[in-house]
Amino acid sequence: MASPFYKVRCKDCGNQQIIFSKASTKVLCHICGSVLAEPTGGKAKIKGEILEEYRHA
Ligand SMILES: [Zn+2]
Structure with missing residues (x-):
């Protein structure tokens, strides 16, 4: 199972x-x-706002 990518928006400046x-x-x-995002040893902890998720088909 492929791990997704996230489009994240920065809470401080709005950068995506x-x-x-x-x-x-x-x-x-x-x-x-x-x-x-901060590494946790597995799935990273996302600090910003997740706007979209991309998965490989
Ligand atoms: Zn920012």
Whole structure:
């Protein structure tokens, strides 16, 4: 089963960014540097607002 990607919106600046659901490193907003996702050892903890989910067919 493929892990999805998320389109996440930064709560601080509104920037939208694509994030892997199992990101193994902290993901920062490209614009303001706010943390959008934190690794937990499995599925990343998403800090922003998830707008869409992309799965491979
Ligand atoms: Zn931001």
